[in-house]
Amino acid sequence: MxxxxxxxxxxxxxxxxxxxxxxxxxxxxxxxxTGDILRNEIAGDSPLGKIARQTIGQGKLVSDDIVIExxxxxxxxxxxxxxxxxxxxxxxxxxxxxLSHITDIDSVVxxxxxxxxxxxxxxxxxxxxxxxKMCHLEFHPPKKEGMCDDCGGALFQRKDDHRETIxxxxxxxxxxxxxxxxxxxxxxxxxxxxGMGSMQEVFSKILSVLGFSG
Ligand code: AMP
Numbered sequence: 001m002x003x004x005x006x007x008x009x010x011x012x013x014x015x016x017x018x019x020x021x022x023x024x025x026x027x028x029x030x031x032x033x034t035g036d037i038l039r040n041e042i043a044g045d046s047p048l049g050k051i052a053r054q055t056i057g058q059g060k061l062v063s064d065d066i067v068i069e070x071x072x073x074x075x076x077x078x079x080x081x082x083x084x085x086x087x088x089x090x091x092x093x094x095x096x097x098x099l100s101h102i103t104d105i106d107s108v109v110x111x112x113x114x115x116x117x118x119x120x121x122x123x124x125x126x127x128x129x130x131x132x133k134m135c136h137l138e139f140h141p142p143k144k145e146g147m148c149d150d151c152g153g154a155l156f157q158r159k160d161d162h163r164e165t166i167x168x169x170x171x172x173x174x175x176x177x178x179x180x181x182x183x184x185x186x187x188x189x190x191x192x193x194x195g196m197g198s199m200q201e202v203f204s205k206i207l208s209v210l211g212f213s214g
Pocket of ligand 1: 033038055063067091169
């Protein structure tokens with residue numbers, strides 16, 4: 001593979017982050033997640049973080065201008081020369097149009113699972129306050145309650161993983177992000193994948209739709 005510029009599309013909790021990490025490792029290209037970048041800004045209490053904290057906590061989308069600027073900057077990095085995997089960007093048609101002016105995307109993999117399953121996945125998700133690694137109380141429980149398996153940091157439930165906020169995020173997805181399915185379908189870039197199944201099963205499906213063998 002010479003170069004791969006990939007977008008992962010799908011509702012929150014569908015497993016984009018997990019698959020982006022697997023793809024990043026397989027192809028040796030960076031996974032770029034606007035959600036992670038924004039959470040870092042929040043952790044650092046930067047001016048941008050202060051704006052993002054409130055919006056994210058309400059399950060709403062951060063403004064297009066902000067995330068477009070973040071991506072424009074990030075894609076200039078040398079580590080993107082052989083491509084990248086975008087996780088959580090674009091999330092609106094405005095962002096997709098802006099992206100098309102920044103660079104040419106090769107393919108968009110859209111993942112889907114039904115909403116009750118998403119709520120189940122997100123509600124049980126816990127994040128490490130130190131290394132940000134995620135686990136799931138039911139599917140991948142921590143060895144020691146409340147403690148990250150990797151670094152021993154305290155686990156917490158992200159505010160946007162509370163039931164009420166999850167439902168708002170799903171509404172935002174349907175309203176703002178779902179139109180991107182047609183947007184990329186019209187441009188012959190869309191590769192839909194069913195997000196149900198194990199991490200490895202979904203990974204194999206993604207590789208297969210992209211024409212790579214597992
Ligand atoms: P994520 O970790 O991708 O679910 O992102 C967490 C939150 O960050 C989202 O619910 C949004 O509030 C915000 N966010 C992340 N990416 C974007 C984006 N591309 N556009 C707008 N808001 C975003």
